[in-house]
Amino acid sequence: MSASIIDSTLAGHETLLRFRTGETLFSEGDPPRGVYVLHSGTVQLLFAGKNGNAKPLRETQPGQILGLSCVVTQRPHDCTATAAEPCEVAFIEREEFLRTLDDSPAVWFCVLRILSSEVNAAYDDIRAISGR
Amino acid sequence: MPSPYNLAISERCGQCPVRASHAFCNMQPEPVEALDSIKFNAAYPKGALLFVEGEQPRGVYILCGGRVKLTTTSTEGRTLIVKIANHGEILGASAAILGKRYEVSAETLEPSQVSFIRREDFLRFLNAYPEACMHTAQQLSEKYEAAQREVRSLGLAHTTSEKLAKLLLGWSAEGESTPQGTRMQVLLTHEEIAQMIGTTRETVTRLLSDFKRKKLISVKGSSLFLLAKDRMTDMVSI
Numbered sequence: 001m002s003a004s005i006i007d008s009t010l011a012g013h014e015t016l017l018r019f020r021t022g023e024t025l026f027s028e029g030d031p032p033r034g035v036y037v038l039h040s041g042t043v044q045l046l047f048a049g050k051n052g053n054a055k056p057l058r059e060t061q062p063g064q065i066l067g068l069s070c071v072v073t074q075r076p077h078d079c080t081a082t083a084a085e086p087c088e089v090a091f092i093e094r095e096e097f098l099r100t101l102d103d104s105p106a107v108w109f110c111v112l113r114i115l116s117s118e119v120n121a122a123y124d125d126i127r128a129i130s131g132r
Numbered sequence: 133m134p135s136p137y138n139l140a141i142s143e144r145c146g147q148c149p150v151r152a153s154h155a156f157c158n159m160q161p162e163p164v165e166a167l168d169s170i171k172f173n174a175a176y177p178k179g180a181l182l183f184v185e186g187e188q189p190r191g192v193y194i195l196c197g198g199r200v201k202l203t204t205t206s207t208e209g210r211t212l213i214v215k216i217a218n219h220g221e222i223l224g225a226s227a228a229i230l231g232k233r234y235e236v237s238a239e240t241l242e243p244s245q246v247s248f249i250r251r252e253d254f255l256r257f258l259n260a261y262p263e264a265c266m267h268t269a270q271q272l273s274e275k276y277e278a279a280q281r282e283v284r285s286l287g288l289a290h291t292t293s294e295k296l297a298k299l300l301l302g303w304s305a306e307g308e309s310t311p312q313g314t315r316m317q318v319l320l321t322h323e324e325i326a327q328m329i330g331t332t333r334e335t336v337t338r339l340l341s342d343f344k345r346k347k348l349i350s351v352k353g354s355s356l357f358l359l360a361k362d363r364m365t366d367m368v369s370i
Contacts, residue, residue, distance in 0.1 A: 047284050050369045055288050069273035072266075078280050101262070108265040109229075109258065115272035116226035122279030123204055123235045126214055129286045130206040130330040 003063045005110045007037050007090065010100060014090040019083040025066065028080045032070035034093040038062050041087030045079045058121070059084065065114055071097060072115070139175055139197050139245045144168055148196070154220030155274075156194060156267050163261040170253040175245050182223065182238040182246060189227035189234060191250040195219050198244025199319070202236040203327065213327040215278045216241070216320070222271045228254055229268075241319070286330050288370040295329040296339050297367040300349070304358045312350070313357040 014037070019025060025036055028048050043060040057079055060066060070077050071094050092100075101108050142148040145168045151157050157167060171194070176182070182193050185204055200217045214236055217223060227234045228251045249257070258265050281302075289295040300316075307314040318325075322340070323333040343349045348364050350357045358364065 047288055047370070049288055053288070053369065055284075057283070069276045072269045072273040073277065075277065078277055078284075101265075105259050105262065105265070108262060108269075112229050112258065112265060112268055112272065115269055115276065116229045119226040119272055119276045119279060120230070120232070120235050122276055122283060123214060125283045126212060126279060126286065127204055127206050129283060130208070130210060130212055 003037065003065050003110070003114060006065065006107055006114075007063075009104065009107050010037070010090070010092050010097070013096050013100060014092045017089045017091050019087045019089060021083055021085050023083050025081040025083070025087075025089065026077050028077055030077045032067055032074060032077060032094060034091055035068055035071055035097050036066040036081070037090040037092075038064050038066065039088040039090060042084040043087060043089075044082050044084040046082065048080050054080075058125070068111065068114060069118065139243060142196070142245075143173060145171070145247075150197070150219065154196075156220060156222045156271055158220075159261070159263050159267060163257070163264050166257060166260065167249075167264075170257060171247040171249050173245065173247055175243065176240050178240055178242050180240045180244075182240070183234045185234055185237045187234050189224060189231065189251055191248055192225050192228050192254050193223040193238065194247040194249070195221050195223060196245040196247055198246075199241040200238050200244060201241050201324065202238055204236045206330075210330070211327050212282075212330060213324060214282055215275065221274075222268065225254075225268055225272060226275070229258075229272075241324075284370055290369065292329065292331045292335055293339050293342070294368055294370070295331070296325070296336065296343075297348075297364050298370060299325070299329055300343075300356070300358060301361070301364060301368065303356075304361065307358065310357070313359040314361065316356045316358065318354055318356045 025043060038060055040062050043066065045057040045060060047055045047057055066081055101111060145151060145157060145164050195217055197219050200223060201213050202215045202217060203211050203213050206212055223238050224234060258268060285295050285298050289298060303316045304314045307316040322336045326333045326336045348360050350359060
């Protein structure tokens with residue numbers, strides 16, 4: 001729900017992009033250019049190891065937002081996002097995104113909710129991995 | 133006047149001597165004043181629990197001075213450290229924002245000064261100041277990135293020695309260059325290091341001896357010297 005509020009707020013500021021299966025939205029180490037709202041399809045997030053031993057991390061479903069934490073911290077992407085099937089993605093540049101946020105506390109709050117959920121998802125992953 | 137714990141206790145955020153270097157609370161005078169009016173100061177001894185995994189979120193904790201370990205419990209019941217929080221960080225924000233139970237426990241590693249803000253006050257504060265939202269977003273993103281690094285280390289490393297090497301290399305980034313190698317202050321016990329890389333205290337002790345024998349590291353008191361950064365980097369495939 002949070003993501004849809006952001007998506008509607010950003011309408012008009014975004015560029016629609018299409019990715020074919022296997023194409024990359026962003027790679028680990030890339031500087032954060034902006035945020036990606038997945039409209040349709042599935043995006044696979046993965047960690048790329050040094051010697052090509054990639055490890056799938058999680059899958060992203062339509063409505064979810066990618067690249068949010070990197071846009072906030074201005075640090076490079078910490079994982080790679082690849083289209084697992086044909087995808088439609090709305091892309092919003094970083095500056096544009098932050099400008100839009102400052103005009104609306106409600107949208108800011110949605111961003112905080114999404115980031116909080118991402119933190120929790122990562123903690124779930126930690127518990128699951130180390131429980132094996 | 134020094135306090136019993138040597139904490140530079142500061143009652144008011146506006147006069148806080150370390151605020152400028154603090155990630156969360158370094159804001160414009162107006163939000164700082166608002167922050168001052170909703171926070172409660174407290175000093176805690178080492179080993180105090182600020183909040184426990186599974187509790188309902190009472191509010192958020194700003195770590196004004198000291199260090200706190202954030203831990204969770206694996207599905208097998210093992211304690212894992214997900215992050216060592218430093219002064220200037222805000223703790224418990226994701227639970228307070230979502231209104232869900234705390235996902236981690238927070239325990240002080242040394243005497244610490246902490247400001248508590250009740251959940252309702254914190255949410256009103258965010259609503260009033262976009263700058264506070266930005267700072268909270270940065271804090272959440274850093275927690276997320278730290279957790280992602282942990283997922284990567286636990287999930288991708290092939291051996292425990294690789295995980296330990298990765299941890300030491302991470303610490304060395306903030307170490308001090310000396311003729312003997314990069315010096316790091318290790319303020320964690322072997323048990324705590326084990327909880328950071330998902331292994332046992334015995335394994336950490338054995339691996340550190342192993343690293344010393346291979347001249348990768350040397351230890352003097354609480355200082356650890358990284359002697360062969362290149363060889364240690366070669367050990368890490370993640």
